Amino acid sequence: MTNLPDDARSALMLLSELVEPGDAELDDLLDETGPIEAVKRLWEGDVPERLRRITSAAVSCTPDPAYRAAQIRAATAACGARVLTPDDPDWPERLRDLLLVCDADEPHVRPPRCLWVRGPHDLAEVCERSVAIVGARAATEYGQHLADDLAAELADAGWTIVSGGAFGIDRAAHLGAMARGGTTVAVLASGVDSPYPKGNVSMFDLIAERGLLLSEWPPGSSAMKHRFLTRNRVIAALTAGTVVIEAALRSGARNTARHAAELGRVLMFTPGPVTSTMSTGVHRLAREPWEARLVTRAEEVIEDLTGIGGPLASEPPPQQRPIDRLTEIEARLVESLPRGYVVETARLAAVAGLPAEVAAETLERLQRMRWVDRVDDRWRLARVPQT
Amino acid sequence: MTNLPDDARSALMLLSELVEPGDAELDDLLDETGPIEAVKRLWEGDVPERLRRITSAAVSCTPDPAYRAAQIRAATAACGARVLTPDDPDWPERLRDLLLVCDADEPHVRPPRCLWVRGPHDLAEVCERSVAIVGARAATEYGQHLADDLAAELADAGWTIVSGGAFGIDRAAHLGAMARGGTTVAVLASGVDSPYPKGNVSMFDLIAERGLLLSEWPPGSSAMKHRFLTRNRVIAALTAGTVVIEAALRSGARNTARHAAELGRVLMFTPGPVTSTMSTGVHRLAREPWEARLVTRAEEVIEDLTGIGGPLASEPPPQQRPIDRLTEIEARLVESLPRGYVVETARLAAVAGLPAEVAAETLERLQRMRWVDRVDDRWRLARVPQT
Known part of the structure; x- marks a missing residue:
């Protein structure tokens, strides 16, 4: 007789170690039987053939599932983490959207079953107004500067910055947000006790203190390539846009x-030099049928996230030139007068395409404004340029 | 009795000097009376009040219109230019599209009445497969490099490069096209005898020899700010895209x-660093409701110009890594095996989420492919990395 975990949460924690997230057959089994019974059936081999095969190695290594679940619970407590399941009040509603997009072709795009959380915030609350900033690990200085800047300004505006904790863009985004006292969430492909990569350990310590570390895998799990890909769907689903x-x-x-894009989130990208291989991937986004939006400043990101009715990004301040203060007719006369020439009114009127009287009257006004000088009955540009 | 030009073409040439292009009232008068009669009415003051006022200065400076027209004809011949009017066979059809977009708010967006052309090509023919490349005069090295490169590759593919002859981007585009033996058209805001700016004189000489210089203004006309704006509509209208x-x-x-955009031409832009003020204007294009397309290579420009059914831009070559040659299951096992560890088959199968038999069989295959080494009954990554 197999020794089963007592409670549903412990059973889900154990299952998180056993079967990778997004397994449709396990999800179906959970819907049918609940987590404790699902553990029982797995250990008895009383599950669909494929599920039996992918779990057989782990089941045979784990003779006492209740004991193993208790070990995971202890490891969770030891690193100061807690576990959320879809029934908890701080489970983010947005994650359920993954159910709308997963299909037979992409079984792995299913909602998480269980999340480990480490840090002082309510996950659902901080994700409500959140945006993901993601990008290359081998980012350029330019890209890191941009990520830092954008995260800082979005944090200032009250947005939570979600990213993946990697080197490069992710790191710059997390640090940029924290530098302004903002909240940041690192969604990991490893356990929350040992975030990957180790080189970012001081950053992860800071995030655990001021933000949130998040993972679908139990403490002790190590990051593997396919886990990064699985993890990415959570970053996309948790946030209002990426x-x-x-x-x-x-x-x-x-x-x-x-x-x-598939989740209907706002997809944005920052452009870069086309000569930079690090920008090739973002520029390609703009040419894919995903309606990715080009953004260059936090204001534009917020405009895109909040949509119509939200705050509109203001035009960047134009470079106002002295001539912009003139009326169209005034400007036309000034521009028709070649520097260094002295031109009579009738000729100038002809070149500017203006009636002679209008030209004469306007030139006198321009003289008072010190744009032109009168020389006998002709005109030249004033020597002192307008500022 | 006023001395009128003999022929319609001469009358149009004279009118080009008298009234700036895009004047709706003059166009109406021309439609009504034809060019010779239009000159007559202007000199007699028998035209609408506004038209009379804007021409009065020039008319009073020009007592003999026929003589003035002959002077313009002589200046045209002297610089090796010819004049095209809308009835000529090499008048580009595309220019008529301007009629579709001009309205009361924008009277200046009307088709040209007359074009001076200097160079060895048929204008309609070279414009059939043409694209405009335009941009800042105060361009960065990056921008100029891009313009030169794009123009050269588009010229190689048989596209005529149209631009405005200015310093910076325009210059780089013209030179890039000519460097590959391509055809380029400079649409000027001054006469074709004295292209502006003078600093580009050697380039203009080359264009007159191998491409085309184009202007709506008679020889001797100088470039003025409003003429650049008027000229821009011709660059946009002549080409399949900008x-x-x-x-x-x-x-x-x-x-x-x-x-x-308003003419329904394909509008494209190349991105740049968001930190460069020279890229601010192009990035802004992407956020305006004009469906501007981001392009990074000539192939993408051609894809956008030729649309569905045209040659599709190929994916840039991916960076192929050794692991990309493995099947998904093989890669999963390799990635689940931490470097430096020796792991037993069952444990590795569990971590990779694979049935034990499949893992064992795959590991043996990986051993033959020299990805892993067997140590007793356990596995480690091969010491020699795959290339």
Whole structure:
């Protein structure tokens, strides 16, 4: 007789170790039987053939599932984490949208079953007004500067910055948000006790203190390539939109972008030099049928996230030139007068395409405004340029 | 009795000097009376009040219109130019599209009445497969490099490059096209005998020899600010599409872009660093409701110009890594095996989420392919990395 976990949450924690997230057959089994019975059936081999095969190795390594579940619970407590399941009040509603897009072709795009959370915030609350900033690990200085800046300004405006904790763009985004006292969430492909990569350990410590570390895998789980891809759907689903800053053509960031687009989230990207391979992937986004929006400033990101009725990005301040203060007729006369020439009124009127009287009258006004000088009955540009 | 020009063409040439292009009242008068009678009425003051006022100064400076027309004809011949009017067979059909977009608010967006052409080509023929490349005069090295490159590759593909002859982007585009033996057209805001700016004189000489210089104004006319704006509609209308490379927020290139969009031409832009003020204007294009397309390579420009059914831009070559040659299951096992560890088959199968038998079989295959080494009954990554 197998020793089963007592409660549903412990059973889900155990299952998170056993079967990768997004497994449709396990989800069906959970819907049918609930988590405790699902564990029982797995250990008895009383599950569909495929599910039996992919779990057989782990089941045979784990003779006492209740004990293993208790170990996971202990490890969770030891690193100061807690576990959320879809029934908890701080489970983010947005994650359920994944149910709308997953299909037979993409079984892995299913909602998470269980999330480990480490940090002082309510996950649902901080994600309500959140945006993902993702991009290349091998980012350029330019890209990191942009990510830092954008995250800082979005944090200032009250937006939570969600990213993946990687080197490069992710790191710059997390740090940019925290530098302004903002909230940031790192969605990991490893356990929340040992975030990957180790090189970002001080950053992860800061995030655990001021933001949130998030994972679908139990403490002790290590990051693996397919887990990064699985994780990306959570980044896309948790947030109102995703900004991609620098990405190679084949990259996790582009994968996150695709999830965001498919989920109906706002997909944005920052452009870069076309000569930079780190921008190839983002520029490609603009040519895909995903309606990715080009953004250059936090104001534009907010405009796109909040849509019609939201705050509109103001035009960047124009460079006002002295001639812009003139009326059209005044400007036309000034521009028709070649520097260094002295021209009579009738000729100038002809060149500017103006009636002679209008030209004469306007030139006198321009003289008072010190744009032109009168020389006998002719005109030249004033020597002192207007400022 | 006023001395009138003999023929319609001479009358149109004279009118080009007298009234700026795009004047709706003059166009109406021409439609009604033809060019010779229009000259007669202007000299007699028998025209609508506004038209009379804007021509009065020039008319009073020009007592003999026939003589003035002969002077313009002589100046045209002297610089090796010829004059085209809408009835000529090499008048580009595309220019008539301007009639569709001009309205009371924008009287200046009307088709040209007369074009001076200098160079060895048939204008209609070279414009059939043409694209405009426009942008900032104060372009960066990056922008100029891009313009040169794009123009060269488009010229290679048989596209005529149309631009405005200015410093910066325009210059780079003209030279890029000619460097590959391509055809280029400079649409000027001054006469074709004295293209502006003088600093580009050697380039203009080359264009007159190998491409085409084009102007709506008679020889001797000088470039004025409003003429650049008027000229821009011709660049947009002549071509199948416009690529904007670097532009400040207020710029002629953005004006050309707007014309292109309104004419239903394909509007494209190349992105740049968001930190560069020279890219502000192009990035803004992407956020305006004009469906501007982001392009990074000539192939993409051609894809956008030729539309569905045209040659599709190929994916840029992906960076192929050794692991990309593996099947998904093989890759999963390799990625689940941490470097430096020796792991037993069952454990590895569990981590990779694979049935034990499949893992064992695949690992043996990976061993033959030299991805993994067997150590007793356990596995480690091969020491020699795959290339």
